[in-house]
Amino acid sequence: MRRRLVLALGLLAVLVALAGCASPFGGGGPDDARLNQNATYEWDTNATTTYDVARGNFTGVIGVENQSYVQLYQRSELGTDEPLDVASLRFRYPDNGTVVAPANRSNFYVNATNSRLNVTLPAAGGQVAFTANRPNAKRFAIPMYLDSAHSVEVVLPPQARVGVPLLSKVSPGGSTSRVLEGSDRMLVRWQSADRGPIVTRYYLARDLLLFGGIGGILALVGVGGALYYLRQIRVLERRREEIGLDVETETDEFDDDDPPPGMR
The missing domain is CATH 1.20.5 (Single alpha-helices involved in coiled-coils or other helix-helix interfaces)
Structure with a gap:
């Protein structure tokens, strides 16, 4: 009986350890140094949510209205939700445009669970920005972090294009795309996206x-x-x-x- 109890406790410890390893934070919280890394964001955007996609990472600027938190996550290779491992987290106040990092405000912090990164903002409204890594693949997919329908823009990497059905896919429907003037980058826009995820497979x-x-x-x-x-x-x-x-x-x-x- 005692041996069975020891084996059960050992198995439980292994499961807990594996659960921690499955998280991008290794069972702990996000790294404060990464959250406060220097970064420059384009705050004056033409959409509520804007993603600037590069080869190995992307930035996101999300306008939040009447709420003082946002939950960030991504879909893992196993098909489950996991916290989005972000860096250079910033918040911009809606009134005066002041930009702060978590180190500047005690009421601006994050807490990670097994499936979400809960970001508590220092004020209701404003904009939150972050940087996250992504696979160097010709596909960008991300959940919708706001509940209500809103405008979304995705700026693709240089020379990336959508439009040829066999080589590209954009979801959800109702999007438009154009090459930015004076640039070799394409902009994909949803005027009013009400469901996710946002997916752009490009060539x-x-x-x-x-x-x-x-x-x-x-x-x-x-x-x-x-x-x-x-x-x-x-x-x-x-x-x-x-x-x-x-x-x-x-x-x-x-x-x-x-x-x-x-x-x-």
């Missing part, structure tokens, strides 16, 4: 040239093969005629007016 502009070149080569190979096939058919027809295998004549031997053989 690079050079991919179109690559696929276009491959398509052109395949087309040339196909045309060349067809011409070669027709040429071989012509050669075989001439050989048949030369050796007398062409039995087709203008009139059939039984189609004339003469009687059958033996009755002439």
